[in-house]
Amino acid sequence: MFALLGPNAYLGYPTPGVITMGVAAGAMSTSIAVCQDMTEGIINRFRTMNITRSSFMTGHVVDRALTTLVGLVLVVGVAVVLVLQHDLARNSGSSEVTQPPGLRRSRVTSVS
Structure with a gap:
């Protein structure tokens, strides 16, 4: 994926940034x-329960880590599709990368 060189090497740049x-x-x-939960008093309620202190923080971290992981898988999937689409267009001899039907630009003609 990151081995793109030449005039279309831009496809490899936005992915690491995103x-x-x-x-x-x-x-x-x-x-x-975590800061909101500490200021709203939910931590004080948890202290009265029979749970470990680390379970609250672990729950937050695991939740956000899984959510972030799903988002990153989607970003990498889109990047791979774009790179493969570019490679297929380049290998077929086409001068431009084709877009899915829903994303094609329509030509607007002016009537004079």
């Missing part, structure tokens, strides 16, 4: 959720 942003957003959402 992955990094997704991981950063997942980490930020975890810390914000």
Whole structure:
């Protein structure tokens, strides 16, 4: 996937950036959720229950990690589809990459 060289090498650039942003957003959402729970008093309620102290934080981290992982799998899947689509268009001799039918641009003709 990252072996694209030449004039269309841009396809390999946005994927690592989007992955990094997704991981950063997942980490930020975890810390914000924990902070909100601490200020709203849910932690005090959990302290009265017979649960371990780490179970609350573990639940938040596992939840956000799985959510982030699903998003990253989708991002990598779209990147692989774009790279494969580009490779197929390049190997078939076509000068442009074809788009799915729903994404094709329609030509607008002006009437004078």
